[in-house]
Amino acid sequence: MTFKKHFLPIAFLALCSLEAAAQTGENYSWTNLPKAQQPVFKRDTVRITAYGALPDGHTLNTPAIHKAIDAVSKRGGGVVMVPAGLWMTGPIVMKSNINLHLSENATLLFTPDKTQYALTEGFYEGKSAARNQSPISGINLENVAVTGKGIVDGNGDVWRAVHKSQLTEGQWKEKIASGGVLKDDGKTWYPSEQFKKASTDNKSMLLTPGKTPMDFADMKDFLRPNLVVFNNCKKVLLEGVTFQNSAAWCIHPLMCQDLTIRNVRVKNPEYAHNGDGMDIESCKNFLIEGCTLDVGDDAICIKSGKDEEGRKRGMPTENGLIRNNIVYNGHGGFVVGSEMSGGARNIFVQNCTFMGTDKGLRFKSVRGRGGVVEKIYAKDIYMKDIAQEAIFFDLFYFVKFATDGARDMREVVNEGTPVFRDMHFENIVCNGAAKGVFIRGLAEMPIRNIVMENMVITAESGMELTDGDNIQCKNVHLITTEKSQAVNQAR
Numbered sequence: 001m002t003f004k005k006h007f008l009p010i011a012f013l014a015l016c017s018l019e020a021a022a023q024t025g026e027n028y029s030w031t032n033l034p035k036a037q038q039p040v041f042k043r044d045t046v047r048i049t050a051y052g053a054l055p056d057g058h059t060l061n062t063p064a065i066h067k068a069i070d071a072v073s074k075r076g077g078g079v080v081m082v083p084a085g086l087w088m089t090g091p092i093v094m095k096s097n098i099n100l101h102l103s104e105n106a107t108l109l110f111t112p113d114k115t116q117y118a119l120t121e122g123f124y125e126g127k128s129a130a131r132n133q134s135p136i137s138g139i140n141l142e143n144v145a146v147t148g149k150g151i152v153d154g155n156g157d158v159w160r161a162v163h164k165s166q167l168t169e170g171q172w173k174e175k176i177a178s179g180g181v182l183k184d185d186g187k188t189w190y191p192s193e194q195f196k197k198a199s200t201d202n203k204s205m206l207l208t209p210g211k212t213p214m215d216f217a218d219m220k221d222f223l224r225p226n227l228v229v230f231n232n233c234k235k236v237l238l239e240g241v242t243f244q245n246s247a248a249w250c251i252h253p254l255m256c257q258d259l260t261i262r263n264v265r266v267k268n269p270e271y272a273h274n275g276d277g278m279d280i281e282s283c284k285n286f287l288i289e290g291c292t293l294d295v296g297d298d299a300i301c302i303k304s305g306k307d308e309e310g311r312k313r314g315m316p317t318e319n320g321l322i323r324n325n326i327v328y329n330g331h332g333g334f335v336v337g338s339e340m341s342g343g344a345r346n347i348f349v350q351n352c353t354f355m356g357t358d359k360g361l362r363f364k365s366v367r368g369r370g371g372v373v374e375k376i377y378a379k380d381i382y383m384k385d386i387a388q389e390a391i392f393f394d395l396f397y398f399v400k401f402a403t404d405g406a407r408d409m410r411e412v413v414n415e416g417t418p419v420f421r422d423m424h425f426e427n428i429v430c431n432g433a434a435k436g437v438f439i440r441g442l443a444e445m446p447i448r449n450i451v452m453e454n455m456v457i458t459a460e461s462g463m464e465l466t467d468g469d470n471i472q473c474k475n476v477h478l479i480t481t482e483k484s485q486a487v488n489q490a491r
Contacts, residue, residue, distance in 0.1 A: 028346045030377070034319035036287045037258040039143040039235040041099045044078030046071055048087070055085020060111060062090035069098055077143065082106045082150060090116035094138035094146075094230075102150025102241055110135040112158040119213035119220060122229070123254065126281070126306025126339035129205040130216040132225040132247075138233055145237035146228070152243045154227040156272060159247035161190045161199065166271035191221060198222035224248040224274070230256055238264055245269070249276040250295065255315060259286040265293075270329050272296030277330065279303050282315035282342055288322045299330035299357065302347065303339045304371065310341025311370050311415060317342070323350040330354075332362030334378065338397045340418070341371040349378040357383075360390040360430065364397035365418035367409045367442065372419040379426045386433035390457050393420060393439045393447050411444050419445060426453040433459040436478045441467035452476050 028034055046068050053064035065080070069092075072078045077097025084105035091110070094100065102108065114132065122131030135154050138144055146152070164172050164187045172189075176182070180191045183200065190196040197203075198219035205216060205223055216223060227246035230236050232255045239260070243250050244267040251266065253259050261278060268275035275296025280286060281303040293299040300322060305313045317340075327333040333354035336344055354360050360383045363373065383390055395418055408416050420441070430436070436457040441447035446469040453474045462478035465471060 028319065028348070028375075030348065030379070033321050033348055034285060034287075034346060035321075036260050036285045037235055038260060039099075039145055039237050041097060041143065041145070042076060042078040044072060044075055045081050045101075046078070047081045047083055049083060053087060055083070055087050057086035057088055057109065059088060060090060060116070061087050062092070062116070065089055065092055069093075069095055069100075072098060082108060082148070091118075091133045092136050094136065094141060094144050096141045097143045099145040099147055099237075100136075102146070102148035102152070104149040106148065106150035107153055108135075108150070109153045110155050112155050114158075114221060117225060119216060119223070121207060121213055122226075123281075124205055126303060126341070127309050128207040130207055130211075130213040130223055131205070132220065132223045134225045134227065134229040136228045137230070139231045141230070141233040141236075143235050144230065144233060145239065146241055147237065147239045149240050150242070152227065152241055154225075154244070154246040154250075156227075156245040156247040156268070156275075158191060159221075159224045160273055161188055161195065162271050162273075163188050194219060195221040226250070226252045228252065229254065232256065234258055236260070238262070240264065242267065246272070246275065248274045249279050251278045253280055253283050253286075255282045255313075256286075257284045259283050261286075261288045261291060263290040266291065266295060266299075267293075268295040268297075270296050276301055277327075280317055280320070281305070281339075282313060283317050284315075284319055286320040288320070289324050291325045292328075293325070293330060294328040295330050297330065298332045298335040298362070299327040300325065300333065301335040302344050303337070304342030304344055306339040307341055307369055307416070310339060313342055315342045316372075317344045318346050320347045321350070322348065322352065325352045327352070327354045327357055330357045332359045332392075333357045333383070334360075335362040335364070336373055336376065337364040338366060338369065340365060340373055341369050343372040343374075345372070345375045347376050349376075349381065351380045352382070354381070354383045354386065356385045356387070358387045359392045360386050360433070361392065361425065362389075363393045363420055365395050365420070366398045367395070367418070368416040369418050370416045372421075374419070374422040376423040377425075378423075378428070381425070381428045383428075383430040384432055386430060388433070389435045389438045390428075390430040390433040390459065391425065391437045391452070393441070393450075395420070395442045395445070395447070396440060411442070413444050417442070417445050421448040423449070424451040424453070425455070426451075428452075428455040428457070430457040430459065433457065435459055435461045435464065436480070437463040437465075439463075439465045439468045439471065441469075443467055447471075
């Protein structure tokens with residue numbers, strides 16, 4: 001079926017009954033799922049207290065923690081134990097073969113002193129950029145983990161701006177009383193004058209040729225760090241820990257192989273700008289299971305670089321299993337894009353629940369981005385009180401940032417044309433949404449070969465399709481409350 005524009009009303013309780021075989025990824029299927037290798041650590045354990053760390057919520061424990069990591073590393077690896085207590089610290093740099101283990105009731109609270117965070121080369125939404133050092137980071141490591149039942153708190157409120165409309169009157173007054181500065185119209189709070197100037201002047205943080213991180217010292221406060229960043233690492237494990245209150249993205253594995261995120265809790269305030277839960281970028285062989293997320297932006301998000309830089313990297317996010325997760329607040333429950341220029345493929349999403357997210361399954365891109373997103377499979381997905389669309393595809397997603405360069409927006413097919421195709425969604429239930437399904441492709445590149453099977457969606461309106469090709473439905477029930485007439489403008 002090829003659609004130009006198609007609205008489906010209340011009468012369409014049983015949609016298309018076209019037979020379609022499930023699209024299976026090369027070498028992968030529901031009976032042959034992707035796997036991630038797990039890191040293995042020596043049992044050798046050292047407590048950070050052995051190197052002078054104090055759990056008084058005041059002492060800066062960065063030197064003690066790094067001494068413990070160094071000592072265990074020199075012995076060939078093992079466990080660095082953080083006992084119960086409130087441990088103030090600056091940024092922690094991990095090493096290979098180290099398991100940073102947080103005991104129950106242990107909290108790593110990252111210092112509000114921004115001078116402790118060095119300016120460094122990093123990435124911002126898929127492009128090379130100056131950033132402040134992440135609270136927990138590792139580059140070019142193998143066998144590395146953060147585990148336990150403790151809490152990692154990024155102290156994000158000292159970094160982020162917030163709009164008056166996002167807070168109650170009491171919270172707004174409290175925010176103003178804490179310090180910082182207001183935008184000239186009085187509707188936005190900034191943590192510092194430096195942050196305000198960088199924001200209102202729309203300054204870019206991109207590391208263009210000839211620039212170093214120190215060239216951005218005059219806007220340091222503006223360069224919010226992601227909470228946990230592992231870059232080009234192998235056999236990474238995050239398990240059991242609560243990661244919360246990040247200044248920007250919470251968990252950001254980048255170009256990693258064999259990644260496992262299991263039974264973690266991710267929590268960011270609803271007002272947190274860029275408060276994503278997990279951004280899995282250009283990673284291969286990964287497992288995300290048993291996690292609970294309640295965040296201020298996209299929850300579980302697949303990315304692979306942005307525009308020309310992402311295409312040159314050429315590393316898709318691939319071979320992943322995402323299962324048994326719960327998402328509460330978030331812009332999307334499971335999301336692909338919009339920075340997906342390296343592509344995404346062979347990803348399986350199973351037995352997940354989205355409660356109160358803006359969107360459920362969310363796919364987004366724009367002309368000029370490029371990349372191929374294919375072989376995405378989702379089944380046994382349960383949603384309730386979705387504010388917008390339960391299933392959403394949009395190739396007109398565009399938010400203009402200072403980090404955005406010129407983009408070819410012509411209606412032509414070239415390397416910048418995003419391709420979304422070959423996906424199968426089945427056994428999906430949604431009780432409450434503004435719209436059941438929204439699919440908007442490009443005139444020159446429709447969204448193709450999407451199979452939806454065994455679905456019951458209760459929503460205000462049913463389905464809107466624009467520039468889709470071979471959108472197949474079997475036993476799909478849309479129970480709508482909005483009365484309208486079908487408009488079929490199929491090409």
